[in-house]
Amino acid sequence: MHLDPRRLAALRAVADAGGVLAAAKVLHLTPSAVSQHLARLEAETGVTLLDRSRADGRRAVGLTPAGRLLAEHAGRVAVVLAEAERDLAELTGQVTGRVVVAAFPTAMEHLVGPAAAAVHAGSPHVRVSVREFDPEPALAALRAGGVDLVITETYPDARPPGLGGTWLLDDGFRVVTPPDWGSGVEGALTRPWVSGSPGSAARVALDRLAARYDVVLRREHECLEFPAALALVSAGLAAAVVPGLAVPAELPAGVRVLEASALGARRIGVLHRAGRHEPNPAARQVLDAITARAARVTAGSGQRAR
Amino acid sequence: MHLDPRRLAALRAVADAGGVLAAAKVLHLTPSAVSQHLARLEAETGVTLLDRSRADGRRAVGLTPAGRLLAEHAGRVAVVLAEAERDLAELTGQVTGRVVVAAFPTAMEHLVGPAAAAVHAGSPHVRVSVREFDPEPALAALRAGGVDLVITETYPDARPPGLGGTWLLDDGFRVVTPPDWGSGVEGALTRPWVSGSPGSAARVALDRLAARYDVVLRREHECLEFPAALALVSAGLAAAVVPGLAVPAELPAGVRVLEASALGARRIGVLHRAGRHEPNPAARQVLDAITARAARVTAGSGQRAR
DNA sequence: ACTTATTACGCCGGTCGTAACTATG
DNA sequence: CATAGTTACGACCGGCGTAATAAGT
Secondary structure: OOOOHHHHHHHHHHHHHOOHHHHHHHHOOOHHHHHHHHHHHHHHHOOOOEEOOOOOOOOOOEEOHHHHHHHHHHHHHHHHHHHHHHHHHHHOOOOOEEEEEEEOHHHHHHHHHHHHHHHHHHOOOEEEEEEEOOHHHHHHHHHHOOOOEEEEOEOOOOOOOOEEEEEEEEEEEEEEEOOOOOOOOHHHOOOEEEEOOOOOHHHHHHHHHHHHHOOOOEEEEEOOOHHHHHHHHHOOOOEEEEEHHHOOOOOOOOOEEEEOHHHOEEEEEEEEEOEOOEOOHHHHHHHHHHHHHHHHHHHHHHHHHO | OOOOHHHHHHHHHHHHHOOHHHHHHHHOOOHHHHHHHHHHHHHHHOOOOEEOOOOOOOOOOEEOHHHHHHHHHHHHHHHHHHHHHHHHHHHOOOOOEEEEEEEOHHHHHHHHHHHHHHHHHHOOOEEEEEEEOOHHHHHHHHHHOOOOEEEEOEOOOOOOOOEEEEEEEEEEEEEEEOOOOOOOOHHHOOOEEEEOOOOOHHHHHHHHHHHHHOOOOEEEEEOOOHHHHHHHHHOOOOEEEEEHHHOOOOOOOOOEEEEOHHHOEEEEEEEEEOEOOEOOHHHHHHHHHHHHHHHHHHHHHHHHHO
């Protein structure tokens, strides 16, 4: 008769939390799953572990002496496991592994690139591979395992099942125009515009702009990437809506940046598979580095905005 | 990053046994499974655990320092688990559970009945239910979980997949005749016989008898159970082939028992589901009691045969 | 060629969640 | 009727084995 550590953990949770429902909360499971673990543990050991007689006014189940004994041992197992984990982490920052990150160009420049450099400095055995991806294939690749982290410019409120993630920053949109196109955004409304790639957050923002002023814009150009759009602006050909991160720290000649808070922002976040064993340490390091980098970027852009 | 105890066990086995193949043998797994456990453990921890450079003439893989560290902790986990098991067994012979045993009448009388009594004496919380079953439905019920142990009179050489079992005893066949039917088996060949139930080992033995003497027997009667067959013999109506265990210790009047070693024996054994957690302790107790009982029966019949 | 280990792939069983049910205050 | 727990059932995932592959002696 082999004791299954996972079932023991369930028993311990019940002992600690004082009930099946409470244990389920702790373990991030449903009461059903916990109940089944306990039932099987009793069947496998051939010992009654739970006291189901709720005679003395208790609301939740109690443990029999044998149950308490096993729960105690379960605690020991958990301790040993935690020690192993700690010792391993202590022995070596030698975290190994390749982490594949899907990102769009602006994120590569401001987030992934610097984060990868930071990780590489601290953990030389972690290799970061960056791949440019369209949003939909990126999620598919994430689930399939070909990609470990996805930087998205449309971070969802409710995360997809099986995935976890972190919000990183809101990247506010700006209107950029040639400098001599009249005052403010209004002065550019009748001029040519650069549209973003279909489905992109920038394209949606441009739509919002048109709706806000109730005009139909002349979208004479379409650029997939922001540097190209800026180049058109710089050449005096068009105005464009671009996110703040796409605007270089030192403005190119012939480009004027206008605040347009009503345009909103793209919500940048990072997604990863969620599971008992994921994200793994290498991915976790990269993720943390990206998060840290996002915080710095937020601070920096805050200064620039004022 | 949560360490999975099962993977740790695999790592420990590799460390102890000195190689993936050796570990697989110890764990009753294929090398493939072990290799996959190790690969995943490395991915999940982000640490290289195996030294795959076989540069210095080693045949099998070695462990990195981190691997040895983890293997050591894995050993401690195993120790704690074993302690828990021991303590639990010590705290209580309070093994609980209903064990359903499928058997045929002779086995019920000589094996299951006494074994159940013995178990009940030592472990009052174990309830043994005995059910008579035809062989084929018994196996189906065993797999379905409706039955925990099956006593079979045709114990297979190669056990069915998913099942385990133990050989119990060989129950040699006898020829029983009325006392005044001439000398030996030959004297009965031209007389009427009782045939066993179709498919039963006794029927097969009777066929063997006919083939041995190259005669066609007059099978005028058919009895499903041996007491009925013996009653016919006792009444002077027929001869019969019955297993030794079906012959009462004190012979009924009008029954003569003849040795007929060439008839062979039925191989009696017990089958159960095999798995990480099966048979469970209650079933194991019953199984052990049955095995012990079989040994006593063998000894007893040995005396009686002489 | 033989041994050791890893990878590809399909199957099976285990585990989980949803939902219905029981029991108890 | 509200709360605690169990049971039935279906879906999904993880682990295992078979077989093919790699690499080294």
